Amino acid sequence: MNRDINRSWQMTGFGLSKLQPAQGKIPAPRPHELLVRIKAISLNYKDRMILDGVLIPDLVFPFVPTSDAVGEVVAVGGGVSRFQAGQRVLGQVIADWPDGDAPPVLHQHTLGLSLPGTLSDYVLLHEDAVVLAPPSLSDAEASTLPIAALTAWFALAEATKPVPGQTVLIQGTGGVSLFALQFAAAFGLRAIVTSSSDDKLERARKLGAWQVINYRTQPAWDEAARDLTGGTGVNHILEMVGGDNARRSLDALAADGRLSVIGLLGSMELSFPIVPFLRNRIVVQGISIGHRRAFERMNQAIEVLGIRPVVDKVFGFEEVEQAFQHLEKGPFGKVVVATS
Numbered sequence: 001m002n003r004d005i006n007r008s009w010q011m012t013g014f015g016l017s018k019l020q021p022a023q024g025k026i027p028a029p030r031p032h033e034l035l036v037r038i039k040a041i042s043l044n045y046k047d048r049m050i051l052d053g054v055l056i057p058d059l060v061f062p063f064v065p066t067s068d069a070v071g072e073v074v075a076v077g078g079g080v081s082r083f084q085a086g087q088r089v090l091g092q093v094i095a096d097w098p099d100g101d102a103p104p105v106l107h108q109h110t111l112g113l114s115l116p117g118t119l120s121d122y123v124l125l126h127e128d129a130v131v132l133a134p135p136s137l138s139d140a141e142a143s144t145l146p147i148a149a150l151t152a153w154f155a156l157a158e159a160t161k162p163v164p165g166q167t168v169l170i171q172g173t174g175g176v177s178l179f180a181l182q183f184a185a186a187f188g189l190r191a192i193v194t195s196s197s198d199d200k201l202e203r204a205r206k207l208g209a210w211q212v213i214n215y216r217t218q219p220a221w222d223e224a225a226r227d228l229t230g231g232t233g234v235n236h237i238l239e240m241v242g243g244d245n246a247r248r249s250l251d252a253l254a255a256d257g258r259l260s261v262i263g264l265l266g267s268m269e270l271s272f273p274i275v276p277f278l279r280n281r282i283v284v285q286g287i288s289i290g291h292r293r294a295f296e297r298m299n300q301a302i303e304v305l306g307i308r309p310v311v312d313k314v315f316g317f318e319e320v321e322q323a324f325q326h327l328e329k330g331p332f333g334k335v336v337v338a339t340s
């Protein structure tokens with residue numbers, strides 16, 4: 001591989017066929033920037049939504065998509081003090097959210113959304129929007145953390161604190177959901193996992209699921225969840241779907257239950273009746289990935305807890321199209337693209 005050029009995949013329009021290979025110069029870091037040689041990139045559901053023109057209809061082309069990647073710092077710009085060449089790092093996706101309250105207008109500085117993405121050999125990252133990768137993880141594993149893992153961590157360990165023994169219902173076995181399952185099991189939460197596939201549910205059990213429900217064969221999964229909790233309902237639900245699915249989530253929640261709204265797999269809207277909110281004092285919280293401090297804490301926990309991200313398949317850099325097609329099939333675990 002020629003390390004003097006910067007290979008990228010650029011969107012020249014909407015649709016997978018408009019994602020084209022491109023070559024350019026390796027950029028030079030400006031003050032407070034790091035030049036990072038990317039080793040592995042992982043794909044998220046939202047990358048496909050961007051490719052299809054659903055998430056950012058007014059996107060300006062050409063655009064390099066994807067947000068999640070691990071790489072090595074190969075050069076630093078003037079004034080950089082937080083990192084040095086040779087360190088293995090991950091980009092903080094919401095680049096202007098170091099800690100505390102979110103920026104007043106969210107996603108004005110988000111990798112692969114309002115900022116260029118990571119589907120390149122080299123990227124420039126501001127030193128304030130970078131964290132060290134957990135040393136125990138392979139490149140493919142580490143690349144999966146910035147969105148999928150941090151979103152799950154934020155819902156379970158930042159927006160609320162885990163209480164061992166409480167129940168959490170995790171919808172589906174996508175990237176965010178599998179991390180949520182692994183964290184929940186490590187925290188001593190009793191995780192109920194739903195999936196359309198008995199085979200995936202079996203694998204979820206091996207990852208620590210307490211109970212499983214097939215939402216295809218048991219569409220009234222809310223009733224099944226209530227039954228599994230002896231009629232009291234679930235303490236916390238990660239809403240990954242939206243639409244009418246949220247109505248079932250509300251039905252499945254216990255008194256003082258929490259609904260973390262994360263995904264829009266089924267709809268861009270939520271539909272709820274009001275009375276169950278009042279009767280059960282339900283808390284609803286939207287989740288938007290997370291801040292850098294949470295990312296650093298999560299990486300520390302991943303090391304201590306020995307959590308290994310579930311990687312379904314690693315593709316070569318020339319196989320980006322196949323990688324996105326594989327994502328469509330609903331893999332069990334993350335889809336990763338390696339640069340070499």
Ligand SMILES: NC(=O)c1ccc[n+]([C@@H]2O[C@H](COP(=O)([O-])OP(=O)(O)OC[C@H]3O[C@@H](n4cnc5c(N)ncnc54)[C@H](OP(=O)(O)O)[C@@H]3O)[C@@H](O)[C@H]2O)c1
Pocket residue numbers: 044045046147148151171172173174175176177194195196197200215240241245261262263264265266287288289290330331
């Ligand atoms: N708010 C945030 O910060 C944030 C961050 C990351 C992702 N997201 C959103 O969260 C969602 C999941 O993202 P991801 O990257 O984890 O997606 P993903 O890896 O592509 O997950 C897809 C999985 O979702 C499950 N699913 C689909 N329809 C379902 C339904 N009706 N009920 C239950 N599960 C269903 C399926 O699981 P089975 O095959 O097991 O049925 C499918 O395999 C997306 O909408 C994404 O945009 C939001």
